[in-house]
Amino acid sequence: xxxxxxxxxxxxxxxxxxxxxxxxxxxxxxxxxxxxxxxxxxxxxxxxxxxxxxxxxxxxxxxxxxxxxxxxxxxxxxxxxxxxxxxxxxxxxxxxxxxxxxxxxxxxxxxxxxxxxxxxxxxxxxxxxxxxxxxxxxxxxxxxxxxxxxxxxxxxxxxx
Numbered sequence: 001x002x003x004x005x006x007x008x009x010x011x012x013x014x015x016x017x018x019x020x021x022x023x024x025x026x027x028x029x030x031x032x033x034x035x036x037x038x039x040x041x042x043x044x045x046x047x048x049x050x051x052x053x054x055x056x057x058x059x060x061x062x063x064x065x066x067x068x069x070x071x072x073x074x075x076x077x078x079x080x081x082x083x084x085x086x087x088x089x090x091x092x093x094x095x096x097x098x099x100x101x102x103x104x105x106x107x108x109x110x111x112x113x114x115x116x117x118x119x120x121x122x123x124x125x126x127x128x129x130x131x132x133x134x135x136x137x138x139x140x141x142x143x144x145x146x147x148x149x150x151x152x153x154x155x156x157x158x159x160x
Contacts, residue, residue, distance in 0.1 A: 007071040007153035009146055011124030013081075013110055014061025027054040066124040067112050069142060071153040074160070076132075078122055078142070080112045087113055087122075091158050093134045099151050102129040102143045130154065 014020065030051030037044030067080040078087040102108060102123055114121040123129065123143030130150050132140040144150045 005070050005072045006157055007069070007150055009069045009144060009150065011066050011069070011110075011126075011143070011145065012062060013064040013066040013124060014058060016110075016125045018107060020058065023054055023058045027051045027058075030054065066110055067122060069122075069144065069150065071150070071157055074157050076142070076154065078113075084112055089132065089134075089140055091154065094132050094154075094158065095135055096131075096133040097151065097154055097158070098131050099128055099147050100131050102127060102141065108143075 028051075030047045034044050034047040034051065037047070065081060067078055067084070070077040070079070074091045076089040076091065078089070080087075108123060110124045111121050118137065119139045119141055121141045121143075123141070126143050126145040126147065128147040129141050129143040130147060132142070132154075134140070142150070
């Protein structure tokens with residue numbers, strides 16, 4: 001049994017491309033309307049404040065850790081943000097491991113430990129995920145920005 005961490009990945013809340021783009025377009029819209037308003041209009045000043053607030057919130061969200069994935073000691077540890085509980089998936093109970101697209105949708109919300117119709121989802125960013133099926137038929141879907149490395153680490157730990 002290995003005692004060291006085989007794989008570690010941090011997924012941050014504000015680093016996904018599409019939400020960043022949406023926030024930046026909103027900020028640009030606020031600044032453009034501010035530039036077109038009259039200089040003595042107080043409502044125009046509010047648009048500048050909202051634009052800067054959107055930019056500052058985007059920067060803060062870029063450093064906000066959503067969850068950490070670790071593969072070690074024949075288990076996968078998923079540790080989330082502040083008040084979330086540590087989720088430990090024992091690899092001895094896993095019967096099937098595969099890499100697949102996370103979702104068929106273009107926009108996916110970040111989730112942590114979302115139970116829905118026999119699946120448990122963990123996702124912050126990336127297009128692909130690792131699907132783990134346990135003996136009871138429960139499917140764990142772990143989104144990853146590095147799915148090939150995560151799959152290799154899981155299979156390596158299951159072999160030992």
